[in-house]
Amino acid sequence: MNTELFLYVERVRALELRAEAERRRLARTPVRAARRWEIRLGWTLVQMGLRLVHRRPAHY
Template identity: 45%
Template sequence: MHPEIHLALHHVRAAELHAEAAAHRLASAAAKPGRPLRTRVGWTLVEVGLRLATPRPSPAPSVSS
């Protein structure tokens, strides 16, 4: 293969990759606002689950005088 053809194919492929990366960046930027809410809800569910799974401490025996 001639070097000029190889270089031309490289430029075409690089342009395709740049366009694909730009489209991916736009798609992920649109999806980011929902992520913090999802994360907060997830951690809240973990906290509730841990509170339900952890046994309550038994009351301290009362000391009578």
């Protein structure tokens, strides 16, 4: 395959992928403020739980 033709095909594919990503980004529904708080609270609880699990026992 000619290198110029290969680069052309790759550029066209990259443009198609960028356009698809933009369409998906615009179609996504925005996250409500309450949902954002739920997500933040959930990750905070996960972090606290991991800290408790990885603590050294008191008898060492």
